[in-house]
Amino acid sequence: MRSAILESRAQPIINLARSHPSTSYDGWFVPLTAGGGNATASLLTGTPYGVAARRVNTAAGTPGAAGVGLIIADGNLTALVRPAIRYAMSYWCRSSVAQSLRCRAQYLNAAASAGWTFDAPDVTLIPNQWARLSIITTSPAEAAQLRMDLLFGNAAVAFGVNDTFDIAGAMVTEGSNLYPFSDGAMPKWRYLNGNSGPSIGYPPPPA
Numbered sequence: 001m002r003s004a005i006l007e008s009r010a011q012p013i014i015n016l017a018r019s020h021p022s023t024s025y026d027g028w029f030v031p032l033t034a035g036g037g038n039a040t041a042s043l044l045t046g047t048p049y050g051v052a053a054r055r056v057n058t059a060a061g062t063p064g065a066a067g068v069g070l071i072i073a074d075g076n077l078t079a080l081v082r083p084a085i086r087y088a089m090s091y092w093c094r095s096s097v098a099q100s101l102r103c104r105a106q107y108l109n110a111a112a113s114a115g116w117t118f119d120a121p122d123v124t125l126i127p128n129q130w131a132r133l134s135i136i137t138t139s140p141a142e143a144a145q146l147r148m149d150l151l152f153g154n155a156a157v158a159f160g161v162n163d164t165f166d167i168a169g170a171m172v173t174e175g176s177n178l179y180p181f182s183d184g185a186m187p188k189w190r191y192l193n194g195n196s197g198p199s200i201g202y203p204p205p206p207a
Contacts, residue, residue, distance in 0.1 A: 012192055015182045015199040016079035017148070017170040043166055048092040048130055049181045053168035064099070064156035078108065078145035079172045086176050089148055090134035092169040095125045099165070100153030103135040107143040116140045122153030132169075136176050146172060179203045 043053040081087060089105050103120040120135035139146070148170060159165070169181040182189050184199040191201035 010202070012200050012202055013173055013179060013182070015170075016081065016146070016172040016174075043168075047166070047168045048132075049169060049183075049186065051168055051181065051183060053092075053166045056165045058159035058161070058163045058165065064152050064158045066100075066152055066154045066156055068152050068156075078112075078147050081107070081139050081143055081146045081172075082174075083139055083141050083143050085139050085174055086136065087139060087146065088134065088136045088171070088173050088176055088178050089146070090132055090169075090171045090178055091148065091150075091167055092130050092132050092181075093125060093150070094128065094130045094166040096127060096164045097157060097159065098124055098127050099157065099159075100124045100155035101133060102151050102153045103133045104149040104151055105135050105137045106147040106149055107137075107139055108145040108147065109142045110144040112145065114142065116143065119151070122155065124153070124155060130166075132178070134178055136178075148172065 041055050041057065043055040047053040087105070089103065091103075093101065095101075100122050101124075102122045105118045107116045107118075108114070118135065118137045120133070123131065123133055125131050133150070150167070171179065171181060173179055180186065180188065180203055182199040182201070182203070184191060188204035189199075189201045191199070
């Protein structure tokens with residue numbers, strides 16, 4: 001009953017990171033290969049919400065210079081956004097070493113010929129523990145697309161051979177709330193098209 005009341009007062013939520021027609025969710029992110037030899041794979045177990053993650057197996061000496069990109073959203077998989085709207089962007093990350101990272105929201109115009117970037121404060125991951133990294137921004141007046149990037153922070157260290165970095169659960173939603181992950185099949189969400197359509201629906205009520 002409480003869910004029905006909340007839904008009557010709110011607009012349904014869509015995860016814009018899932019609205020692209022690509023069927024390869026874990027391919028939403030691709031690694032930069034600075035240092036050479038990095039390899040990627042899908043990780044299907046032990047992930048937040050049980051969703052597929054992207055794993056990067058790093059090569060020796062993969063740099064950790066502040067401001068260098070570690071993971072970027074595939075350039076062809078930008079989320080479509082509206083101008084002058086608040087957007088909450090997040091993803092879950094895990095590193096085999098203590099690593100300093102920062103989220104970056106990169107807005108582009110419709111032609112992708114101009115861009116605006118916003119960085120969140122640095123976060124240091126605890127080795128082998130998942131953490132949700134996020135940034136909440138207001139889209140510029142000419143923004144039409146949003147890319148989700150992840151950069152090394154000021155206290156970053158170099159990855160060694162066979163270190164790993166995982167990323168999963170990308171979310172982009174309108175507003176300033178960080179909702180639980182949604183991909184169209186999360187059991188506690190109430191989806192408009194059941195559990196077989198796009199991830200448009202109502203999140204579970206606050207605990």
